[in-house]
Amino acid sequence: xxxxxxxxxxxxxxxxxxxxxxxxxxxxxxxxxxxxxxxxxxxxxxxxxxxxxxxxxxxxxxxxxxxxxxxxxxxxxxxxxxxxxxxxxxxxxxxxxxxxxxxxxxxxxxxxxxxxxxxxxxxxxxxxxxxxxxxxxxxxxxxxxxxxxxxxxxxxxxxxxxxxxxxxxxxxxxxxxxxxxxxxxxxxxxxxxxxxxxxxxxxxxxxxxxxxxxxxxxxxxxxxxxxxxxxxx
Amino acid sequence: xxxxxxxxxxxxxxxxxxxxxxxxxxxxxxxxxxxxxxxxxxxxxxxxxxxxxxxxxxxxxxxxxxxxxxxxxxxxxxxxxxxxxxxxxxxxxxxxxxxxxxxxxxxxxxxxxxxxxxxxxxxxxxxxxxxxxxxxxxxxxxxxxxxxxxxxxxxxxxxxxxxxxxxxxxxxxxxxxxxxxxxxxxxxxxxxxxxxxxxxxxxxxxxxxxxxxxxxxxxxxxxxxxxxxxxxxxxxxxxxxxxxxxxxxxxxxxxxxxxxxxxxxxxxxxxxxxxxxxxxxxxxxxxxxxxxxxxxxxxxxxxxxxxxxxxxxxxxxxxxxxxxxxxxxxxxxxxxxxxxxxxxxxxxxxxxxxxxxxxxxxxxxxxxxxxxxxxxxxxxxxxxxxxxxxxxxxxxxxxxxxxxxxxxxxxxxxxxxxxxxxxxxxxxxxxxxxxxxxxxxxxxxxxxxxxxxxxxxxxxxxxxxxxxxxxxxxxxxxxxxxxxxxxxxxxxxxxxxxxxxxxxxxxxxxxxxxxxxxxxxxxxxxxxxxxxxxxxxxxxxxxxxxxxxxxxxxxxxxxxxxxxxxxxxxxxxxxxxxxxxxxxxxxxx
Numbered sequence: 001x002x003x004x005x006x007x008x009x010x011x012x013x014x015x016x017x018x019x020x021x022x023x024x025x026x027x028x029x030x031x032x033x034x035x036x037x038x039x040x041x042x043x044x045x046x047x048x049x050x051x052x053x054x055x056x057x058x059x060x061x062x063x064x065x066x067x068x069x070x071x072x073x074x075x076x077x078x079x080x081x082x083x084x085x086x087x088x089x090x091x092x093x094x095x096x097x098x099x100x101x102x103x104x105x106x107x108x109x110x111x112x113x114x115x116x117x118x119x120x121x122x123x124x125x126x127x128x129x130x131x132x133x134x135x136x137x138x139x140x141x142x143x144x145x146x147x148x149x150x151x152x153x154x155x156x157x158x159x160x161x162x163x164x165x166x167x168x169x170x171x172x173x174x175x176x177x178x179x180x181x182x183x184x185x186x187x188x189x190x191x192x193x194x195x196x197x198x199x200x201x202x203x204x205x206x207x208x209x210x211x212x213x214x215x216x217x218x219x220x221x222x223x224x225x226x227x228x229x230x231x232x233x
Numbered sequence: 234x235x236x237x238x239x240x241x242x243x244x245x246x247x248x249x250x251x252x253x254x255x256x257x258x259x260x261x262x263x264x265x266x267x268x269x270x271x272x273x274x275x276x277x278x279x280x281x282x283x284x285x286x287x288x289x290x291x292x293x294x295x296x297x298x299x300x301x302x303x304x305x306x307x308x309x310x311x312x313x314x315x316x317x318x319x320x321x322x323x324x325x326x327x328x329x330x331x332x333x334x335x336x337x338x339x340x341x342x343x344x345x346x347x348x349x350x351x352x353x354x355x356x357x358x359x360x361x362x363x364x365x366x367x368x369x370x371x372x373x374x375x376x377x378x379x380x381x382x383x384x385x386x387x388x389x390x391x392x393x394x395x396x397x398x399x400x401x402x403x404x405x406x407x408x409x410x411x412x413x414x415x416x417x418x419x420x421x422x423x424x425x426x427x428x429x430x431x432x433x434x435x436x437x438x439x440x441x442x443x444x445x446x447x448x449x450x451x452x453x454x455x456x457x458x459x460x461x462x463x464x465x466x467x468x469x470x471x472x473x474x475x476x477x478x479x480x481x482x483x484x485x486x487x488x489x490x491x492x493x494x495x496x497x498x499x500x501x502x503x504x505x506x507x508x509x510x511x512x513x514x515x516x517x518x519x520x521x522x523x524x525x526x527x528x529x530x531x532x533x534x535x536x537x538x539x540x541x542x543x544x545x546x547x548x549x550x551x552x553x554x555x556x557x558x559x560x561x562x563x564x565x566x567x568x569x570x571x572x573x574x575x576x577x578x579x580x581x582x583x584x585x586x587x588x589x590x591x592x593x594x595x596x597x598x599x600x601x602x603x604x605x606x607x608x609x610x611x612x613x614x615x616x617x618x619x620x621x622x623x624x625x626x627x628x629x630x631x632x633x634x635x636x637x638x639x640x641x642x643x644x645x646x647x648x649x650x651x652x653x654x655x656x657x658x659x660x661x662x663x664x665x666x667x668x669x670x671x672x673x674x675x676x677x678x679x680x681x682x683x684x685x686x687x688x689x690x691x692x693x694x695x696x697x698x699x700x701x702x703x704x705x706x707x708x709x710x711x712x713x714x715x716x717x718x719x720x721x722x723x724x725x726x727x728x729x730x731x732x733x734x735x736x737x738x739x740x741x742x743x744x745x746x747x748x749x750x751x752x753x754x755x756x757x758x759x760x761x762x763x764x765x766x767x768x769x770x771x772x773x774x775x776x777x778x779x780x781x782x783x784x785x786x787x788x789x790x791x792x793x794x795x796x797x798x799x800x801x802x803x804x805x806x807x808x809x810x811x812x813x814x815x816x817x818x819x820x821x822x
Contacts, residue, residue: 062651069656094301096321098689108743109309111322149652156650174651182638183290198656199663201598201638204287206472206481208599212427220594220664228284 036191039078045086046118050139054125055081057141061148062177069198070191072177080180080189090118103164113165117172124162124169131160184228193233196225204228235526235535241267244525244540246510246555249334250796251782251803252546253488253496254392257462258807259542260499262815267538268502268546269527271509272300272331277489281337281479289637293477296323298338300330300548307550308686309744311703313567319689319697325743326750327477328548332506333488335548335750336796340476340602340634341452341485343395344793345386345801348379348415349614350674353624353789361619367707369679370624371570371577373788376760376769379415382801385808387418389800390450393486394458394466396603397421397450411447413609423455426469429599431667432606435631438726444608449630450797451603452486462495473635475602485602507531511693513543513559513779521778528693541818542810545756545781552785553683553755554698561773562756562766567680567701573766575684577677577754578700579790580742582625582708584735585670586719588728589645595664597636605632611718613674613792623710626792627673629719638663645730669723671715671735675708677789683755703742712736751795756785768822770809771802777820780806 037043044052055078065071072078084090101114113120132140132151140151154160155170162169180189182196184204190196196203203225211221226232242264245252252268260266275298280286291297300323308317329335349356352374357366366372399420400410407420425448428436432448439446453475454466469484483490496502507530514523514537524539545552553575556562562574609615613626635641638659643666648658686699716735723731759765762774767786773779782803784795791798813821 063656064653067653067656069660071656089295092322094296094303096302096306096319098319100688102316102318105318107745108311108741109318110320110324110744112318152651177651178642179290179294179639182642183294184288186288187290195638199638199659201636201663204284205598206283206287206470206474208471208473208596209427209469211596211599212429212471212604214430214433216596217430217433218594219596221596221599226284228288230284 044082046082051125053141059177061152063181070194075181075189075194076191077177077180077189080187081176083188084176085118092116115165120166120169120172124166127162186228193225193227197233235537237537240539241265243542244538245544245546247547248332248504250336250488253492254803255544255807256502257492257496260502262811266502268504269508269510270332270506274506275331275333281481283481286478286481287474289639293637294639299323300328308689308697308699310701311741317686317699320744324745325748326752336487337479338477342603342794343450343452343797346791346793346798347614350791351375351379357624365619371677371679373759375788376758382805385801385804388804391422392460393452393491394423394454394460395421395450395452396423396426396455398425398448400447411609412445413612413615426451426453426455426601426604429604429633430595431631431633436606438722439608444610446606446608449603449605449607453601453603454484460491462492464491464495466490469601471599471601473598473600475634522776543779549752549783549785552781552783556756557685558695562775564684565682567682575682575755577757577788578681578683578702579675579677579754581749581751581790582673582675582712584712584715585668586723586731586733587643587666587668588723588731589666591729595667597633597664600633600635602634605630621714623707624676625674625711627671627715629671631667631669646732669719673711674792675790678705704736704740709736709738753784753787753790756781757788758786770821771806772821
């Protein structure tokens, strides 16, 4: 006869304890979940209002909504970037940041700015908006889509004058935008695993031995993605 | 003043592959063994368990299992005229930290080096003449031969449960294996892994060209297995989260899956985590070590750990750093060529060609770290160095290890880096690419070395180690030779499009993109105390109760991934310690 005490499991569940919370989300279809806070109403942890406006506008051009598949805004990439800037990555918490610094060293030496990635965003957004105002008369977010694309192209090409401390601004922005698009939704972006659906990546399934059989050569894998939290799409 | 701990017979610095091997071998001699690990404790559960470990951002991109530069890093310059700058953010190479070390996050490519590679200078001189060796190339013989190491390769492979197809058993060439490999005494302990479509395509193309493809020797299990320590492995499930991750499936050979649970049951073995060794302490006469001083992070104090035998089993860079900081061996001087510690740092010369097939679905997420076919037709013992104008070689292979989209999104040249065209391109091309790569040797040179940096310090106030390194013409000629062999194979496969990436003349070392964590040299082994730090048993020439494991012993880099040789050398050294040194501690040579 079993000696397992089911009462404690039930009690935890009813009290909404850890076990109960886990049960309520495992393998829950996406459609059944609460819609997230709209990006316009999102309370950023790191960015101020003007910076948030920029990040929304810039990521929307790096991965636009137009065409087949989701854009950065549908996948909530700005939320991802905000959380990253407030966290270890943005704060360079694991990097060697002791001086002396030579931010103008040859790029072959890697990251040499004294600034954290979060500080590079802050300084980079300011400097880039200044440039947009002087060149086009408006902040980046207020330009039309073609002018925004042209401005980002200039930033990528190094045609926007930036202090050497800020020279990695565009590459950080692009890298973090793609990370937010493709990372597991637990990190705030890739909402609905929509980028994984778009390309055909099954996420955290992590078990594919049968697909090494030659009979599966050139046969697309049939299942959609799952996330680490157990959502499926 | 440092706290002093109770004396141990053996103290081991670092609990990765070599620390675990030396730990269990010496514990089984009845010695009191203590391992000091500067990182955290780690085990399959909870650290590698499903689904949390299947997180590309956390582990693949943010390097969750790697050493943090904040705690330990190096400075780098290309030559002695430059000022070295710190490696602030991980890029070019990714040392592990914590219990298991880099042994948890490798792909499991497990090779033996060629017999010729262990006596490279002699081989070149005998076959081609000493005059083809450039004046500034400082290649050396290892002081140990393949035949001496063969039983230890065998033991490491049976301990780690390597899956593969032998090509040469006691001189008999076996079809389907690598016909150019040195003879092995018996077959692999497990049959080869199943293979993915890209591997079958490469195999067919290579065979059609008269080449000799064979499945990659894999430290990913292909069947249920129990090793000599009673540790169990189960077959790889092709999860597609191998390199940079701990194995969620007890399939990848690692200290955790192959040694540590057995070792932890030995009552005469113990280990302490978050304990970083700062220095090896020498006796007043300088001829022996008395133990090590380490930083106990939890207690927040320095501790002296007395021990009769000191095993340096940290990563190559850290072993070299510790030896430089502890005055073990004379520091190498590139101007005079004298001194030994820090000498002959070398790396790995790699290149590759990416191929895109509009109509083929590769399902790239169906991946295992060591999945893939290889050819050794352009290996170091197959090339006429005098005719080709370089010394070295490569194995050539295709692999499919993962389809993680942040890092493994290979796109043809015409696809833009962002915008609507990028979004269209990722849908069109994800899953439609494969590549063929070369993984090659890197020779050692007079001005490629490690010493202490004059400016930058670590959190303990110790100087960082300084790397002086750049690519050399010899090795660039080698990789260009490989390009000329690979591109015809690629063209014969008729891809929609393809593009090559091989270092070209004038290429300089770029520390930003990931290349390999196959840093070697610095504590090199050899036949002469004037030209090597360690003797043929990995024993420090100057201080006989210090032995240093790992790829620091390589006098130049081999054309293969280093772990198989590192494992064989660890068993070779442990046998010398057990059978020869312990009964009569002394310099063994």
